[in-house]
Amino acid sequence: MIRSLWTAATGMNAQQLKIDTISNNLANVNTTGYKKSRVNFQDLMYQTLRQPGTMNSQGSQIPTGIQVGHGVRPAAVHKIFSSGSFQNTGNPLDIAIEGDGFFQVIMPDGSIAYTRDGSFKLDSEGRIVTSDGYSLEPEIYVPQDATAINISADGTVSVQRSGSNIPETIGQIELARFSNPAGLRSIGRNLYQTTVASGEALTGTPGMEGYGTLAQQYLEMSNVKVVEEMVEMISAQRAYEINSKAIQASDEMLQTVTQLRR
């Protein structure tokens, strides 16, 4: 009975984690480049009271055993990298990636972070930076007299300077790909960092084999589907309730034990 108390408690804790993940997804339903998280559960260890296949007294094998489980625990909370919907913003520095790949961004300490959020801006020196001021890698400087910026599908950045009809190429955007994108570590601000599990970043030009192409003036929105999240939330809430009923039932059974002898 005490075991069932703690088993049900693990169930409630697990559903709590699921609700936490769902509310984070819902909070980020309008975040550019956000990828929704999913929780995976697995059952905890079992106590074997009788091993399956033990011999009984007549010498024949018993086909089943007696094993009691101890509850559930979260196995993984990972990101689903499906594509979000594209929104036409008309902003020349908004870029969406159609397909696989991440933009590379230089962090203040020199390391590289990765993002799908393509809402870039220009800083005081004309360098293309993210909304937090982190520079794009490789660094691309837009000259002050540029009248139009054009980013082609293969990442070539060219500008139209005043007084000239010919567009001038000023840089090339490169994308990074990973063997296991779900293994990337989220550090917030729409940024990811590599880990041992994600593998090393493989850089390449957009349009190459395995890399997506760039779409200028579009932004990739969050891939969270509100209906899906609401259904998951209802399911998690009911599971939470049912587990609390299991705790109450165990408690009442314990009460019966204490009242066995008046």
Added chain:
Amino acid sequence: MIKGIYTAASGMIAAEIRQDTITNNLANADTPGFKKAGTVNETFSRMLLSRLEGTDQKKIGYLGTGSEIAGSWTDFSTGELKETGNPLDLAIRGEGFFAVETPAGERYTRTGAFLLDEGGYLVTPQGYRVLGENGPVQLDTSLPVEIDRKGNVYQQGRQVATLRLVSFARTENLLREGNGLFAASGEVTPANAQVEVLSGYLEESNVNLIREMTEMIETVRYYQLNQKLISIQDQTLAKAVNEAGRLK
């Protein structure tokens, strides 16, 4: 009298102390930086029983004599982070503590809800000064404050102090003093580079309500069972006292 009554009573006393710990945890479920406590039971020493038959002593075996609280432990796992937006609300990510100066000496805390007093010193809500690498942190109250992830304090782009972050080799030796403060009895080492300070966030209590409630249910039933034991043994004793040897 009957040994069993004292054995069961020891169980009830242990359950009471455990219940006190659990209610303290629950009362602090909303306190920023609170670290929950737990208790550990252990059995009293066993008694060796022997049977005396004339000159021949035969050992029967051991009899347990009850349970007592062996000690309490503090769970230093990190609580959830709550965003407050106040630049003086600091949360530590990783194994580290802030250092504060109290009249009783240097103390350590995880609660980062700091304020500025009239003198510009960074203080805890009780008024204890927060220590930086070069003594208590004193700031200009008219200028905005920015604190980066390494604990460096900037005012208008100029670095004015670095917060002192410490860690302990053995957190079991930390004594709880109330007000979120811990006293160290072992070695105090500077926190390693992994530790980060997040400005605008507070670390919430690490009390898990589900676990505490479940433990409370268990403790209450444990208390009830022991109480039943005392009551049953009392009835046995009543029989022995009132009816055995009655002339009727």
